[in-house]
Amino acid sequence: MHWRSKLIHPTAQAPSGFRSLVTPTYRASTILFERQADAADDWRQSEVGYTYGLYGTPTVLELGARIAELEGARHSFVVPGGQAAIASIYFAFCKAGSHALVPASAYGPNRELADGLLARLNIEVEAYDPLIGGGISALIRDNTALIWTESPGSVTMEVQDVPAIVAAAHSRGVPLALDNTYAAGVLFDAFAKGVDVSMQALTKYVGGHSDLLLGTVSVGTQAAYDAVGPVLKQLGAAVSPDDASLALRGLQTLGVRLERLESSTLQVANWLVAQPGIEAVFHPALPSCPGHKFWQRDFTGSASVFSILFCREVDPGQVEAFVDSLRLFKIGFSWGGTTALAILYPKLDRPGKDYDGRLVRLNIGLEEPCDLIADLEQALGRINRPGATAG
Known part of the structure; x- marks a missing residue:
């Protein structure tokens, strides 16, 4: 081969057998297939194998797997930030004509999304008293597609009776989402309390050093997994493996x-x-x-x-x-x-x-x-x- 071709198609490789305590940082957009018949554009890389960098390199998927293990989740999707996680959950469960409930003490950008983009898409998001508990039943409508909880609430720190809200939501077949950022996914056991989808901003405690922006959407059921995955693919919510590597480091401490x-x-x-x-x-x-x-x-x-x-x-x-x-x-x-x-x-x-x-x-x-x-x-x-x- 000409030396210019060798630059692109080298045969030289480092010796094998290297082991480290640190997860390697895999950077890639294109994923190679052995055969044309193996080529697929599928976000379910945990099941079908790696298909495209948009859906995560091994660095990103390992971070998601570790978060899922800590939270007791079916799966954790890694997304560019906490607000991306919030938006993904809305889009996974709501459509034009849907009604959703969110605590008045929720993270400010959650409320901004409700009053802005979601309102323009004819998705009505109603604020409720975060201390309402089981009384939220009176607010659930036939078209209620999602109920949010955030405990403690943003800034004013109201701690919600999440199990009571879960019971009210599930009695009407409504999925319940939790912003679990305050608890870092570990101080409050969301899935043991019946939550369907739990998100957190890894920007906060998992990153731990104010130098990255990441989030996760953790799902407890196959139905939630099937609802969230396609939305993230369509939104193109890719994350940097370098940021994922920093978050993996943050997890250790x-x-x-x-x-x-x-x-x-x-x-x-x-x-x-x-x-x-x-x-x-x-x-x-x-x-x-x-x-x-x-x-x-x-x-x-x-x-x-x-x-x-x-x-x-x-x-x-x-x-x-x-x-x-x-x-x-x-x-x-x-x-x-x-x-x-x-x-x-x-x-x-x-x-x-x-x-x-x-x-x-x-x-x-x-x-x-x-x-x-x-x-x-x-x-x-x-x-x-x-x-x-x-x-």
């Missing part, structure tokens, strides 16, 4: 990180409970958190994110000044990484609630709790000064 984060977060949250100017601390493990009794019953631990509500005497400008005064806590969205974060929600929409720019969400990182408490203390001291204002 997930246990020790969750243990440390729980301990540190409880220490900080309990300190905040006693501080003047704080009206409530919304942490699932504390009695002040809505639905705390369900957390006690259903969860095996807590995680790193919670919210604080300032008293009405503290005006929104002072709350903003508090956030701006933090030094170790960085200002930013997301959570679950190594760094403490704070973010103010000045226009949070919760029916029947008026938080009036007084709600701040905190994510506790791997810093020493005493240092984080000292940072919070100096920032609180600034807003507690008479006449303190923003800036």
Whole structure:
């Protein structure tokens, strides 16, 4: 062969027998077949073999298999992020004319998707009180195609009675989906509680270092598997094997990180409970958190994110000044990484609630709790000064 052809068709290979603790990062779009008769474009690679890189290389499929093993799922699809997982579930179970239910405390982009793209596709998504429990039966219609749960809820941390909602949904033949990101898929056993589809943003605890965007859609039944798979193929929801490799690395330290984060977060949250100017601390493990009794019953631990509500005497400008005064806590969205974060929600929409720019969400990182408490203390001291204002 000409040397240019040898560049494309080499015969030289590395010696065989290499073994590593690390899963190799397989990058590919084209998958080779031995014969034309074997060529197929099929997303079910776990059953039929590898067909195209869009449906996952061995790196991606191993990540999915490990998540499924941890969650006790039939299968876990890996997708580009948490919002991609949410959208995929809607499209798998809903069609034009469908009705779906979502808790009012759900992740903001879930609600945005409901009010935006889904509404334009004539899919009606109705918000419900996250603490409704079995009372959700009254909201189920003949065309209800999906019920969402998210426990704890985003920002306001309401813990839902998921088993009661599951029972109500299944009595009417409606599948139930859960955003299980807070629990990292392990602190709440979704499939043991009867959930049909569980998703999480691997961006958070599995990634663990604020450097990747990934999600999973985990299914508990063959019917859910058959519903989700074709949708992901049609959407082209491919993920990078490099990101999957980072998530596989993150999985190895997930246990020790969750243990440390729980301990540190409880220490900080309990300190905040006693501080003047704080009206409530919304942490699932504390009695002040809505639905705390369900957390006690259903969860095996807590995680790193919670919210604080300032008293009405503290005006929104002072709350903003508090956030701006933090030094170790960085200002930013997301959570679950190594760094403490704070973010103010000045226009949070919760029916029947008026938080009036007084709600701040905190994510506790791997810093020493005493240092984080000292940072919070100096920032609180600034807003507690008479006449303190923003800036």
